[in-house]
Every structure is written in structure tokens, then in C-alpha cells.
Amino acid sequence: MPRKKIELPCAVDYLSILNEKGELDKELEPDISEEVLLKLHRFMVLGRKFDDQLLNLQRQGRMGTFAPISGQEAAQLGAVSLLRPTDWFVPSFRETGAELWRGRSLESVILVFAGYAEGALVGKANGEEQEPMNNMPVSIPVGSQIPHAVGIGWGIKYREKDDVVMAFFGDGATSEGDFHEGLNFAGVYQCPVVFVCQNNHWAISVPREKQTRSKTLAQKALAYDVPGIQVDGNDVLAVYAAAQEAVERARSGDGPSMIECVTYRMKMHTTADDPKRYRKEEEVEKWKKHDPISRFQKYLVNKDLLSDKKIGDLENEIQEEIRSAVKRAEETMKDFTDPLQMFDHIYRERPPYLEEQRKALAEETEMTKDEEKGE
Amino acid sequence: MAKMTMVQAINLALRQEMEKDDRVIVLGEDVGRDGGVFRVTDGLIDKFGENRSVDTPLAESAIVGMSIGMAVYGLRPVCEIQFSGFSYLAFHQIECHAARLRMRSQGVCEVPMVVRAPCGGGVRALEHHSESRETYYAHTPGLKMVIPSGPRNARALLVSAIRDPDPVIFFEPKATYRAFREEVPEEEETLPLGKSVKVQEGKDLTIISYGAMMRPTLEAVEALKEDDGVEAEVIDLLTLSPLDHDLFSESVKKTGRAVIVHEAPRSFGPGAEIISRIMEKAFFYLEAPIARVTGFDVHIPLFSREMAYLPGKNRIVRAAREILNA
Numbered sequence: 143m144p145r146k147k148i149e150l151p152c153a154v155d156y157l158s159i160l161n162e163k164g165e166l167d168k169e170l171e172p173d174i175s176e177e178v179l180l181k182l183h184r185f186m187v188l189g190r191k192f193d194d195q196l197l198n199l200q201r202q203g204r205m206g207t208f209a210p211i212s213g214q215e216a217a218q219l220g221a222v223s224l225l226r227p228t229d230w231f232v233p234s235f236r237e238t239g240a241e242l243w244r245g246r247s248l249e250s251v252i253l254v255f256a257g258y259a260e261g262a263l264v265g266k267a268n269g270e271e272q273e274p275m276n277n278m279p280v281s282i283p284v285g286s287q288i289p290h291a292v293g294i295g296w297g298i299k300y301r302e303k304d305d306v307v308m309a310f311f312g313d314g315a316t317s318e319g320d321f322h323e324g325l326n327f328a329g330v331y332q333c334p335v336v337f338v339c340q341n342n343h344w345a346i347s348v349p350r351e352k353q354t355r356s357k358t359l360a361q362k363a364l365a366y367d368v369p370g371i372q373v374d375g376n377d378v379l380a381v382y383a384a385a386q387e388a389v390e391r392a393r394s395g396d397g398p399s400m401i402e403c404v405t406y407r408m409k410m411h412t413t414a415d416d417p418k419r420y421r422k423e424e425e426v427e428k429w430k431k432h433d434p435i436s437r438f439q440k441y442l443v444n445k446d447l448l449s450d451k452k453i454g455d456l457e458n459e460i461q462e463e464i465r466s467a468v469k470r471a472e473e474t475m476k477d478f479t480d481p482l483q484m485f486d487h488i489y490r491e492r493p494p495y496l497e498e499q500r501k502a503l504a505e506e507t508e509m510t511k512d513e514e515k516g517e
Numbered sequence: 518m519a520k521m522t523m524v525q526a527i528n529l530a531l532r533q534e535m536e537k538d539d540r541v542i543v544l545g546e547d548v549g550r551d552g553g554v555f556r557v558t559d560g561l562i563d564k565f566g567e568n569r570s571v572d573t574p575l576a577e578s579a580i581v582g583m584s585i586g587m588a589v590y591g592l593r594p595v596c597e598i599q600f601s602g603f604s605y606l607a608f609h610q611i612e613c614h615a616a617r618l619r620m621r622s623q624g625v626c627e628v629p630m631v632v633r634a635p636c637g638g639g640v641r642a643l644e645h646h647s648e649s650r651e652t653y654y655a656h657t658p659g660l661k662m663v664i665p666s667g668p669r670n671a672r673a674l675l676v677s678a679i680r681d682p683d684p685v686i687f688f689e690p691k692a693t694y695r696a697f698r699e700e701v702p703e704e705e706e707t708l709p710l711g712k713s714v715k716v717q718e719g720k721d722l723t724i725i726s727y728g729a730m731m732r733p734t735l736e737a738v739e740a741l742k743e744d745d746g747v748e749a750e751v752i753d754l755l756t757l758s759p760l761d762h763d764l765f766s767e768s769v770k771k772t773g774r775a776v777i778v779h780e781a782p783r784s785f786g787p788g789a790e791i792i793s794r795i796m797e798k799a800f801f802y803l804e805a806p807i808a809r810v811t812g813f814d815v816h817i818p819l820f821s822r823e824m825a826y827l828p829g830k831n832r833i834v835r836a837a838r839e840i841l842n843a
Contacts (some may be wrong), residue, residue, distance in 0.1 A: 151715055165693055180836040193606070209702070230590075238688070259620065259621075259623060260623055262621070262624050262625075263625070278589070278622075278626065279618070279621045279622045279623075279625075279626065280762050281614070283609060283613045286582070286609060286610065286613055286614065287614075288582070289578065289579045289582025289583045289585070289610065290582055290583075290585050290586035290589065290614065291586060292582070292583050292586060293582065293583035293584060293586020293587040293588075293589070293590065293594075294586040294587070294589065294590045295586060296583060296586070296590075296591050297586070297590030297591065298590070300542070300549065300568060300592070313760045319576075319578060320578055320579065320582060320610075323574075323576040324579055324582065325582075326572060326574055326576070326579070327573070327576070327579050330574055405827065411703060446775045464750075469803035478760050479821055484625075486620075486624075487622075487623055487624045488618045488619070488620060488658050489619070489661075489759075490619070490627070493711055493759030494759070494763070495759060495760065495762065496759070503660060516763050
């Protein structure tokens with residue numbers, strides 16, 4: 143009856159391929175087609191520019207609260223780009239870049255942030271006809287979408303399909319029970335799920351080191367016998383390489399994985415938040431040097447896929463695309479005036495008492511209109 | 518037809534739906550090999566395998582959360598929360614997602630799932646094992662809240678719940694699980710969700726109840742008939758949400774008097790809503806104030822005192838006499 147050590151597989155790899163100077167580890171460089179490299183770059187720039195434009199709209203009172211993604215473009219696009227249309231994308235609320243990649247339109251994002259539920263279904267990405275994709279809507283309660291990804295993964299396995307699920311969440315979510323319950327269930331049932339943690343260092347005002355004493359977030363997966371890896375989340379090549387490995391593992395029936403993308407939230411938690419209350423400007427300045435877009439651009443310029451002129455042209459094109467989407471969204475909004483919309487999609491069929499309430503609001507609305515006319 | 522307990526009748530519903538539809542998956546703590554702590558899922562694992570009758574780790578939130586994912590994927594999960602008093606650990610999954618995904622996705626994601634949970638007191642159980650908090654769920658838009666009162670309607674309602682396109686919280690009164698048997702037909706039988714039933718015709722007053730309280734209600738009705746010559750009309754709600762106010766409002770218009778019986782705590786309980794609907798639909802027909810016979814606004818006491826908490830025949834009879842004499 144000795145006391146002895148139980149050997150556990152508990153190493154967490156750290157992966158970085160392209161550093162902030164644009165220097166590359168050739169050995170580790172993933173094989174990505176030119177088309178996908180340029181598409182990744184385009185969506186990273188689109189995500190950043192869209193953030194800026196949404197912030198302007200919000201500050202002008204033309205839109206409500208939203209969660210900016212700036213700084214996290216590589217972490218989300220590097221991962222989501224591995225999915226096929228039939229795979230399942232399960233976002234939290236800070237994955238606008240990944241959502242656009244998955245076919246959500248700019249207008250749809252604007253309309254929902256402007257307070258219109260029906261905006262969820264408006265428009266097509268870049269106006270293109272696309273294959274329908276399996277996307278879950280945004281989930282706001284932190285970490286609560288993680289068990290859904292496991293249930294979808296369970297279904298895929300039950301139906302013997304080779305699709306995979308990719309679930310996104312942040313560093314704060316790793317303190318939530320649903321994260322631990324979800325990873326445990328995924329481990330037990332060996333569900334084909336890739337858990338992508340965007341460790342952006344801040345859960346509103348609580349820094350990463352106060353969120354958990356664990357050295358990495360990736361190691362939390364190991365407790366559930368789920369492989370975990372930590373990557374430079376501002377290095378799109380590293381995120382892509384890690385996601386490729388995890389997606390292949392899931393697709394070939396070898397179960398779930400977790401990827402911790404170490405990145406940084408360059409802006410506020412949401413537009414309702416003022417980060418100056420809790421973090422130093424120097425920290426933000428330091429992270430600007432690790433910017434995910436500029437280093438990827440250096441890489442693409444070195445590969446002769448981009449030039450300063452091409453980048454400038456692309457930026458102009460994207461600005462125009464966003465401007466016209468804002469215009470279309472603001473036009474569309476004008477049709478979304480019916481307050482009775484709130485009674486849609488509560489149940490598949492509206493029960494009689496809800497029909498009564500809907501009718502009552504309709505009458506109230508008419509009376510108010512008449513009274514206003516009377517004045 | 519076979520005489521069955523509620524446990525056997527629910528088992529029959531699950532078995533037949535699983536046979537008909539491979540999207541139906543039963544999951545929860547101890548539902549597989551053990552057949553559930555009340556044996557409701559007994560034998561399903563032998564017939565359908567561990568992929569259809571799934572033992573889960575002990576985590577209510579993930580049981581419901583995973584079921585949501587399964588439902589969105591196109592399956593029809595029927596998850597069990599071992600006792601309704603533990604459903605609060607999954608409450609945010611039910612409220613934030615099961616009830617809302619249809620709205621959030623504007624109809625793209627449907628969540629056709631059933632959360633089964635034994636509810637109510639009267640079986641001399643430990644703390645947390647005797648709760649009647651159906652109001653939490655009946656108060657949440659997007660959910661359906663169903664509570665059967667006997668073997669036959671439990672079977673018929675569960676079949677409807679499994680086939681329903683919306684999430685259904687299905688509370689099973691555990692005091693009724695083995696209390697009596699009823700004829701339950703082998704062939705398919707369903708009851709519509711959102712519809713109450715008239716259990717007994719009467720002209721003098723209306724008694725509205727559901728779940729385990731239907732038994733003391735019917736005993737009280739018998740006593741009122743024998744001792745007072747009173748003919749009570751009895752409504753079994755079956756579904757708390759969406760609430761079928763037409764049936765009880767029409768009944769109250771006829772009788773002019775109403776007693777509401779539930780074991781849930783009184784304040785903000787189902788009775789409060791039922792009375793409001795009667796005021797809206799049948800106020801001018803009332804001959805007397807409406808009476809409530811309910812649990813008290815306390816945590817249901819440990820079992821030495823639980824019978825004093827639970828409405829029984831005598832309390833119902835006294836309440837009825839009071840409004841009949843008003």
C-alpha cells in the first residue's frame with residue numbers, strides 16, 4: 143500500500159509560427175492555399191474596419207451596445223476558416239469576424255445591434271449566394287453555449303456523420319460551470335467538438351491572472367482528458383495550424399480538443415464599458431506591437447500575395463462595402479416599425495392568450511396613433 | 518387495456534415513441550442501467566441500447582444544455598432531472614436558451630425537447646425532493662409547463678410533449694407514481710397540450726386543480742356530495758402554460774363559485790394567475806369570493822410535518838363550504 147505518483151499526461155504545448163516582426167518558422171508553416179490566405183486577410187481587415195464603423199454608429203446613437211473584436215481577428219478567423227458549411231459554428235458574443243466568415247451579413251449584424259430581432263435573418267454575406275451553413279445565433283450568458291456544442295456533437299456522432307462543431311468562448315468562461323460540465327461531457331462521449339478559447343486577458347475589468355491561478359487555460363481541458371494547446375492567438379498561422387489538427391482529430395472520430403488563443407481585447411468589453419477605469423494605457427500600447435493584422439500583412443507581402451497598394455485598395459473596397467451595408471440596414475430599419483413583431487417566434491403556434499395580448503397591443507397602438515393625430 | 522401505474526404508463530409512452538422515432542433519446546442521471554431512481558426508464562437501455570437511453574455525468578446544467586444542442590441538431594431529447602428541486606441548477610439553460618432560441622434565431626432554431634422531473638411532496642423524502650415550483654417555468658415565455666394527474670393522461674400528454682415543436686417542462690407528481698392504477702390502452706393515445714379537461718360535471722361550484730392534488734380534490738368532492746348534497750364541477754388543468762382559461766372561465770360562469778387547489782406555495786402561485794383570468798373573463802358571474810387551498814409560503818417542511826403543509830380533503834371541503842355559504 144504505497145503512496146506513489148500517478149503518471150498523468152499533462153503537458154500543454156505552446157505554438158507560435160509567425161512573430162510580430164513577420165518572421166516565420168518555416169518548419170511549422172501550415173500549407174494554406176493562396177485563395178484562403180487572401181480570404182483570411184480580407185475578413186481580418188473587414189472585422190477590424192467593421193468594428194470601427196460600428197463604434198462610430200454607436201457613438202452617434204444610431205446603434206445600441208455591442209462587443210468589439212479588435213485585436214482578436216486572427217484568433218477567430220484562423221479557427222473558423224477550418225469549418226465546412228455543414229460543420230456547426232457555436233459562437234458567444236465576440237465573434238463578429240467569424241460570423242461574417244460563416245455567411246452572416248453586415249446588415250444583419252447592424253440590425254440586431256440596433257435592436258431589431260428580425261435583423262437576424264437579413265441579407266447575405268457580401269451579397270453572394272452561399273450554401274446554407276449550420277450556425278447557432280450569438281449567445282450572451284458567458285459560457286452557456288458550450289453544452290449546446292456538446293449536444294450538437296453528440297448528435298453528429300449518433301448520426302455517424304463526419305461533421306464537427308466549433309464552440310467559441312473567452313477566458314472568463316473558463317470559470318463558469320457550463321465550461322467544465324461541457325468539457326467533461328464532451329470527454330465522456332468523445333464528441334467531435336473543437337473548443338476555442340479566446341483568452342483576451344480581460345473579462346470586463348477582471349484580468350486573466352485574477353480569473354484563475356492556473357498557469358494556462360488550456361490545461362483545464364486536460365482534467366477531462368481532452369487535449370489542450372495554447373497558441374499565439376495573434377498569429378493566424380498558429381491558430382490555423384492548431385485548429386487544423388483539432389478539426390482533423392474531431393472529424394476522424396478521435397474526440398474533442400481545446401485551443402487557448404492568447405490574444406488581447408484592444409477595445410472595451412462592450413460600448414457600455416470604460417476600460418480606463420481598470421487597465422493601463424501602456425498595456426494596450428504594448429499589445430499594439432503584437433497586432434495580428436500587420437504581422438499577417440508582412441507575411442503576405444513577403445509571399446508576394448499583397449503589396450501596399452493592394453492593401454490600400456482592399457481597405458477602400460471594404461470601407462465602401464460597410465458604408466453601403468449601413469445604408470441598406472438603415473433603410474431596412476424603417477420597415478421594422480411594427481411592435482407586434484415581439485409576439486412572433488415565441489412558440490411555433492401562438493397560444494390563444496398570447497393572441498389576445500397581441501390584439502390588445504394592436505388596439506393600443508392604433509389608439510395612440512389616433513390620439514396623436516387628434517392633437 | 519392494461520392496468521398501469523403512472524410509472525408504467527410513462528415508461529410505455531417513452532418506449533413507444535422511441536420505437537417509432539429514432540430521434541427520441543432519453544438521457545439523464547441513472548436513467549440507463551438503473552432505469553431511473555423511480556424506474557420510469559426501466560428496460561429502455563436493454564431494448565434500445567446506451568445510445569438511446571443515455572446515462573450522463575452528474576450535472577443538471579449540461580444535461581439540459583446538451584439536450585438543447587441535440588434538439589437544435591434535429592433530435593428529440595427527453596432528459597430527466599432526477600428531482601424537480603435540482604432543476605434550478607439547469608434553470609439558466611432552460612430560461613436563457615431552451616425558451617429563447619426560437620425567438621433569438623427568428624424561427625430557424627427549434628428546441629423540441631422535454632425536461633421530465635418528478636415533483637411534489639407526500640413521499641417522506643429528504644429536503645429538495647418534494648418541491649412544487651412549477652410557477653418558475655409557467656412564468657417563462659417560450660416554455661410549455663405540463664403536469665399530469667394520473668397514469669392515462671400522463672402517457673397521453675408525454676407523447677404530445679415529445680412530438681411538440683417547443684420545449685416542454687413535464688412535471689410528474691411523484692406521490693401519484695404508484696398511488697393507483699388506471700386502464701391505459703396499448704394503442705396510441707395523445708392529449709393536446711394547452712387544454713384542460715372537465716373531470717366531473719357540477720352546478721354548485723367549480724374546483725380547479727392539477728397533478729397530485731386531483732386526488733384530495735376528488736375526495737373532497739365526494740364528501741361534499743354525500744354530506745352537503747353539493748355538486749361540484751372539477752377541472753384538471755393538465756397544462757399550466759399555455760393556460761387554457763376558456764374551460765374554467767365557462768365553468769365559473771355557470772357555477773358562480775370557484776376553489777383553486779395546488780400544493781405550490783400560495784403567493785404568486787398558479788392560483789393567483791387563475792383568479793386573475795377568472796376576474797377578466799367571468800367576474801360578473803361570481804356569487805362569492807374565490808378561495809385558494811394551497812401550500813403555505815414556506816419551504817415544504819421535512820416529512821414529519823409535510824402532511825400539514827399539503828392541501829388535503831378537509832381543507833378543500835372547508836374552503837368550499839365557506840364560499841358556498843358566502
